[in-house]
Amino acid sequence: PAAFAQKYSPDWTSLKAHTVPNWFEDAKFGIFIHWGLYSVPAWAPPSGELGKVDMSRWFYQNAYAEWYLNSIRLKDSPSYKHHVETYGADFDYYRFGQAFEQQNRAWKPQNWASLFKDAGARYVVLTTKHHDGYTLWPSKVPNPKRPQGGINSPRDLVGDLTKAVRGAGLHMGLYYSGGLDWTFETRPIATMGDLRTTAPQTEEYARYADAHWRELIRLYQPSVLWNDIGYPKLGKPEALFADYYNAVPEGVINNRFSVEYSDFTTPEYAKYDKITPKKWESCRGLGFSFGYNQVEGPEHVIAPEALIELLVDIVSKNGNLLLNIGPKPDGTISEIQLNRLNALGAWLKTNGDGIFGSRPWVRPSAKTTAGGDVRFTKKGDALYAFLLGRAAGPSTVVGLTLAPGSTVRLSGGRSVAWKKTGDGTTFELPANSPAAGPVALSITPAPAA
Numbered sequence: 014p015a016a017f018a019q020k021y022s023p024d025w026t027s028l029k030a031h032t033v034p035n036w037f038e039d040a041k042f043g044i045f046i047h048w049g050l051y052s053v054p055a056w057a058p059p060s061g062e063l064g065k066v067d068m069s070r071w072f073y074q075n076a077y078a079e080w081y082l083n084s085i086r087l088k089d090s091p092s093y094k095h096h097v098e099t100y101g102a103d104f105d106y107y108r109f110g111q112a113f114e115q116q117n118r119a120w121k122p123q124n125w126a127s128l129f130k131d132a133g134a135r136y137v138v139l140t141t142k143h144h145d146g147y148t149l150w151p152s153k154v155p156n157p158k159r160p161q162g163g164i165n166s167p168r169d170l171v172g173d174l175t176k177a178v179r180g181a182g183l184h185m186g187l188y189y190s191g192g193l194d195w196t197f198e199t200r201p202i203a204t205m206g207d208l209r210t211t212a213p214q215t216e217e218y219a220r221y222a223d224a225h226w227r228e229l230i231r232l233y234q235p236s237v238l239w240n241d242i243g244y245p246k247l248g249k250p251e252a253l254f255a256d257y258y259n260a261v262p263e264g265v266i267n268n269r270f271s272v273e274y275s276d277f278t279t280p281e282y283a284k285y286d287k288i289t290p291k292k293w294e295s296c297r298g299l300g301f302s303f304g305y306n307q308v309e310g311p312e313h314v315i316a317p318e319a320l321i322e323l324l325v326d327i328v329s330k331n332g333n334l335l336l337n338i339g340p341k342p343d344g345t346i347s348e349i350q351l352n353r354l355n356a357l358g359a360w361l362k363t364n365g366d367g368i369f370g371s372r373p374w375v376r377p378s379a380k381t382t383a384g385g386d387v388r389f390t391k392k393g394d395a396l397y398a399f400l401l402g403r404a405a406g407p408s409t410v411v412g413l414t415l416a417p418g419s420t421v422r423l424s425g426g427r428s429v430a431w432k433k434t435g436d437g438t439t440f441e442l443p444a445n446s447p448a449a450g451p452v453a454l455s456i457t458p459a460p461a462a
């Protein structure tokens with residue numbers, strides 16, 4: 014038999030030969046899932062988005078519900094007060110494992126797979142171990158800090174979702190908290206400095222994290238290694254990366270192993286404002302949290318139209334959107350999250366042609382003479398122009414010049430009359446844009462600039 018392709022060797026020069034596969038460039042939209050013990054209390058003060066809350070206060074009023082264990086270790090946090098009132102001061106966080114394991118027996122992964130497919134997502138990334146150290150697969154790697162166990166899901170939640178997601182034709186990626194593990198380091202994190210000093214760096218932890226990633230690759234052959242918040246210096250990532258690519262050639266690795274090589278960067282609750290040559294993926298929750306937060310209401314959650322415009326903006330600049338869903342312990346998803354997924358799916362069903370498989374054009378954006386925002390993508394010999402907001406009637410895109418005889422169509426096929434004007438090109442849009450979200454125009458042939 015042909016020798017097994019050992020294309021990559023464990024050094025940065027060899028690894029830098031890896032290029033981002035087309036499936037990841039084409040995908041544009043993935044679903045992030047934060048699901049674990051923290052989904053049981055499902056409580057955090059909705060203090061604001063990461064980046065909009067002063068970091069000196071962030072950890073004391075942490076909007077990330079998946080940080081519940083750390084938050085209740087800070088005795089003057091709202092979470093600690095909530096914990097004492099709801100569960101009692103001596104209720105150990107890891108006792109949430111009982112409720113989580115009992116409730117997720119009812120979970121049907123195929124329901125998530127079809128929901129995400131209908132939303133237009135092309136890949137999924139599930140937490141396999143978050144900072145609390147609990148694994149969502151029945152790992153055979155012993156946790157030296159937990160000889161008594163209780164830190165591994167008895168049900169193979171990772172395998173069950175992987176099977177369902179791939180059955181629906183989506184790619185499956187895995188998240189692993191390489192940088193923090195609160196079974197190894199139990200000191201509370203109150204400052205950015207604590208983030209660094211509580212990142213476990215022992216040989217024992219490095220071996221544990223490496224064994225976990227290798228077990229995940231062997232069992233599930235994930236298409237994405239989504240490591241989070243750093244990696245132990247003794248963790249030998251070069252060897253892990255080479256073995257991963259040799260096993261999964263179309264795999265991608267994010268930049269949060271904090272080493273010199275990655276396939277893509279990962280701004281969180283952030284995005285870039287121009288086209289970048291290096292592939293990137295912006296991640297965020299629908300509200301201020303990744304784990305399900307029962308106190309979040311519409312005032313904390315991104316509006317459907319803003320979510321659609323966020324995706325279009327990110328895609329016009331060479332990014333993907335990794336949009337997070339925080340399920341309840343039994344796998345059900347709150348109405349407010351479902352509503353946004355469905356709105357995005359409905360818009361993509363009609364307007365996805367200029368999104369999926371597209372690439373950035375020579376410039377990402379323009380304005381209309383009415384002050385509206387426009388985003389561009391290119392695909393084949395078509396330029397796509399997305400007019401954000403409720404563009405309707407005659408709309409002039411500044412600085413855009415079409416070749417004579419160009420064809421302009423609304424997504425869904427209806428042709429649109431256009432004419433050259435002093436400022437640019439005026440399009441005769443329908444009097445009212447039927448659905449929520451940007452009006453998408455396809456223009457062929459694509460202008461050169």
Ligand SMILES: C[C@@H]1N[C@H](CNC(=O)c2cc3ccccc3[nH]2)[C@@H](O)[C@H](O)[C@@H]1O
Nearest residue numbers: 077079080241242279280281283296303
């Ligand atoms: C997805 C998200 N990641 C958080 C850790 N964040 C980072 O490591 C990080 C934030 C950030 C912002 C801009 C650029 C890089 C970044 N890394 C975790 O602390 C959260 O619980 C959640 O899992």
